[in-house]
Amino acid sequence: MSATRxxxxxxLNSRPLARGLEKRRxxxxxxxYYLPPAKVADGLASGALDVGLVPSIELAxxxxxxxxxxxxxxxxxxxxxxxxxxxxxxGEIRSVALDENSRTSAALVxxxxxxxxxxxxxxxxxxxxxxxxxxxxxxALVIGDPALRIDRERYVVLDLAGEWLELTALPFxxxxxxxxxxxxxxxxxxxxxxxYGAGQAELDAIVSEAAADSGLPVAVLLxxxxxxxxxxxxxxxxxxxxxxxxxxxxxGFAPAATIRFLGDAAAHADPS
Numbered sequence: 563m564s565a566t567r568x569x570x571x572x573x574l575n576s577r578p579l580a581r582g583l584e585k586r587r588x589x590x591x592x593x594x595y596y597l598p599p600a601k602v603a604d605g606l607a608s609g610a611l612d613v614g615l616v617p618s619i620e621l622a623x624x625x626x627x628x629x630x631x632x633x634x635x636x637x638x639x640x641x642x643x644x645x646x647x648x649x650x651x652x653g654e655i656r657s658v659a660l661d662e663n664s665r666t667s668a669a670l671v672x673x674x675x676x677x678x679x680x681x682x683x684x685x686x687x688x689x690x691x692x693x694x695x696x697x698x699x700x701x702a703l704v705i706g707d708p709a710l711r712i713d714r715e716r717y718v719v720l721d722l723a724g725e726w727l728e729l730t731a732l733p734f735x736x737x738x739x740x741x742x743x744x745x746x747x748x749x750x751x752x753x754x755x756x757x758y759g760a761g762q763a764e765l766d767a768i769v770s771e772a773a774a775d776s777g778l779p780v781a782v783l784l785x786x787x788x789x790x791x792x793x794x795x796x797x798x799x800x801x802x803x804x805x806x807x808x809x810x811x812x813x814g815f816a817p818a819a820t821i822r823f824l825g826d827a828a829a830h831a832d833p834s
Contacts, residue, residue, distance in 0.1 A: 565593045566745060569605050569614035571737060572596035573706040574776060574783070575635055575643060575791055576615055577768050579739075582757030592753075598663035599705075599737065612745035615737050617666035622807050622819035628746035630739040630754055631823045634795040636802070637723035638733045642790045643709040646671050646720040647692060648701035652679050659688040659695035659702045666736055667722060669815040670806070671703050674725045676813065710778055710786065732802035735795065746824050758793060 570580045580594070587594045597605065603620040605611035606627065615635070621627055644667050648655055655675070660668045668685070675681050688695050688702070692712070695702035704712060712719065726734040739754050741747075761768060765787060773780045792799070803821065810816040 565591045566750070567593045567595065567605075567610065567612045569595050569597050569602035569611040569616075571599050571602060571615045571635075571706075573643070574710075574772050574786075575706070576737075577772060578761030578765060578787065578791075578793055579615065579633060579635070579754070579758050580761070581764055581768065582760035583753070585760065586753075586757075590753075600663050600665055603665060606740065606742060609742065611742075613739065613741045613750065616740045617664075617737055618735050618803055618806060619666045619669050619810055619816050621738070621740065621803075621821055622810060622816035626742060627740040628742075628822045628824050630741065630746070630751050631825070632751075632795055633739055633754060633758055633793060634735045634799055634803075635737040636733050636735045636792045636795060636799050637790060638792050638798075639724055639727055640721040640790060641723035641734070641736075642721065642786060643706055644670075644722045644736065645704045645709045645712055646674075646701055646722065647696070647704050647712055648718040648720075649696055650700050651718060652720065653681060655681060655683045655700045657699045657701070658683050658685045659699035660685050661690040661703050661705050662687040663690060664703060664705045666806075667703060667705050669810050669813075670722050670726065670734070672815065673806075673809050673813055674720070674722060674729065677809065678725060678729045707776060710776075710782065726802075726806075730802065730805055732805055733792065733799045734806065735799050735803040738795065738803070741824075748825065751824055761793075 599617045602614040606614045607624045723734045769783045807819040811818040
């Protein structure tokens, strides 16, 4: 039998979800690839990956994906690792540099600036180096590990999950496990749930390893994993995901989407 090729986002936030998979890497026919979010999406779209921790907006862009229910990278309030960093007051922003690795957050920041602040600045993808981005743009979208290092006293900073909560009163779902075709099985769902179970059980070890790898303080990472991130996708998170896809379609950032959950009836994101 061919191996199951799994794309994992190569940021600190994915470690609890991938803990058990990492322990089984190379066994049981599992191949793991740590990639930026956009590359995970590209791998699923091309067929180079069978399963991926895919940016939420790609559920509307990649045909035929099935979402494994119950797990996600989400936030119920501020997330701290997805930020709009600005040199100017928000109402004066005319240009935004977008981290080229981001797709879900790239659409989210534009939705928030339009729907919450009534502005529609020019946006340009860029290499994620904050100083270089802000050398030519008024603001920069910063995601993942670099966002945890932002000096918030230097800039005007919007936490996008917190802004989404203020706009919609819903959690925000940044990424979900999704599979192509025959890879979407109950056995896959069980393996992913078991992997997250290992992450929960070994969170202290994950924090220690993440601190050693990133140089971030243990206390910061404990707070990040325990308070800022949510890995369980319940009804509120599903509602937030559907609302995000609805708004993305409304603004023309993605087609209208029907979310297919493994083992469940399809959930529809109404584009109206």
